[in-house]
Amino acid sequence: MRDPDLPTTMAAWHQHRYGGPDVVEPARLPVPVPRPTDLLVRVRACGIHAGDARLMRGDPYLVRLAFGIRRPRTAVRGMDVAGTVVAVGSGVTALSPGDEVVAEIGVGGGLAEYAIIPAARAVARPDHVPAQLAAALPVSGGTAVQALDAASVGSGSRVLVIGAAGGFGTFAVQLAAQRGADVWALAGERALDLVTGLGAAHTFDYRQVQPGSPELPAASFDAVIDIAGTAPLSTLRALLRDGGTVVLVSGNGGPVLGPMERMLRAVFVSRRRRRIRSLAATAKPEILTQLLELTGQSGIHPVIEQTYPFAAARDALAHVDAGHAVGKVVVTVE
Numbered sequence: 001m002r003d004p005d006l007p008t009t010m011a012a013w014h015q016h017r018y019g020g021p022d023v024v025e026p027a028r029l030p031v032p033v034p035r036p037t038d039l040l041v042r043v044r045a046c047g048i049h050a051g052d053a054r055l056m057r058g059d060p061y062l063v064r065l066a067f068g069i070r071r072p073r074t075a076v077r078g079m080d081v082a083g084t085v086v087a088v089g090s091g092v093t094a095l096s097p098g099d100e101v102v103a104e105i106g107v108g109g110g111l112a113e114y115a116i117i118p119a120a121r122a123v124a125r126p127d128h129v130p131a132q133l134a135a136a137l138p139v140s141g142g143t144a145v146q147a148l149d150a151a152s153v154g155s156g157s158r159v160l161v162i163g164a165a166g167g168f169g170t171f172a173v174q175l176a177a178q179r180g181a182d183v184w185a186l187a188g189e190r191a192l193d194l195v196t197g198l199g200a201a202h203t204f205d206y207r208q209v210q211p212g213s214p215e216l217p218a219a220s221f222d223a224v225i226d227i228a229g230t231a232p233l234s235t236l237r238a239l240l241r242d243g244g245t246v247v248l249v250s251g252n253g254g255p256v257l258g259p260m261e262r263m264l265r266a267v268f269v270s271r272r273r274r275r276i277r278s279l280a281a282t283a284k285p286e287i288l289t290q291l292l293e294l295t296g297q298s299g300i301h302p303v304i305e306q307t308y309p310f311a312a313a314r315d316a317l318a319h320v321d322a323g324h325a326v327g328k329v330v331v332t333v334e
Ligand SMILES: NC(=O)c1ccc[n+]([C@@H]2O[C@H](COP(=O)([O-])OP(=O)(O)OC[C@H]3O[C@@H](n4cnc5c(N)ncnc54)[C@H](OP(=O)(O)O)[C@@H]3O)[C@@H](O)[C@H]2O)c1
Pocket: 049, 050, 051, 054, 139, 140, 143, 162, 163, 164, 165, 166, 167, 168, 169, 186, 187, 188, 189, 190, 191, 206, 227, 228, 229, 230, 248, 249, 250, 251, 279, 280, 281, 282, 320, 323, 324, 325, 326, 327
């Protein structure tokens, strides 16, 4: 079903080559046509995260094998989308035009007036979660849940979140606190009060306190969620109690392999009773459904540092690309 009033072209932010935010340009592109298992949505809001910036740059080079050697095959960035269904593929029965949905859509396509969502990934957006908040959830919130699950974080666990103030970390802290964990957090100084408000019992400025500092007692953590990716793996492992787990979400590395280098090294540093696990989070609609239910009231509150209008989407990418976001950055596409 397709609305006969749908336009044939749309405004979008498009990149012809890999590079910094300057390579992303406004363009008019054809409105995509959904395949039988897809939805076409009118985008209302698009969340931006560090992965969008990495794909924009084709960083590390390894990702170009999958996403395009010379230029990205998907030329529109934006993976986290909240929008209104305007057309459905012939095989879609569960959703119809007019439904409000949210999804992690894959490698991109969200920074446009219309985007394709595989129907299997779409989750109905409840009325109590505005589109801007919903678009902040999928990748960062979903990765946070998967990281906490990977380390079996639960009531009474002592967990250290390294990189607690970013798009991902602000979810990790809230969700761990909600599970009843004793949350310790490393973040930039300007964000320490925020991170405390999200539920961290102990917060430290990462420029003063690092893994290995006496403020973070050795052999005392059940889980270390490492988002910053800078500490030596053996130092992270030394923070663990017997039976504890380090989860690597990201990591510094060279231009070719990037975070993969550290994740490969982790195989050799991990021990049976003090494990180091590398996380490759995937889109999980069931987790997104839980996050939508938790959002608001006494549940979780996505931290949105800044909302950009569609006309300034390149600035939103530049903001995240600079690596100093506190919480999430969202583009509205009204
Ligand atoms: N493995 C997976 O499946 C997966 C999934 C999603 C994302 N990721 C990765 O996760 C990483 C984090 O994403 P994000 O969106 O949370 O990043 P982000 O929002 O860009 O994080 C920026 C924040 O991190 C702080 N920070 C920088 N260095 C730090 C350090 N050494 N210790 C503590 N805090 C530090 C910054 O503080 P200052 O401004 O004070 O410097 C800033 O507040 C990205 O590399 C992304 O690619 C991985």
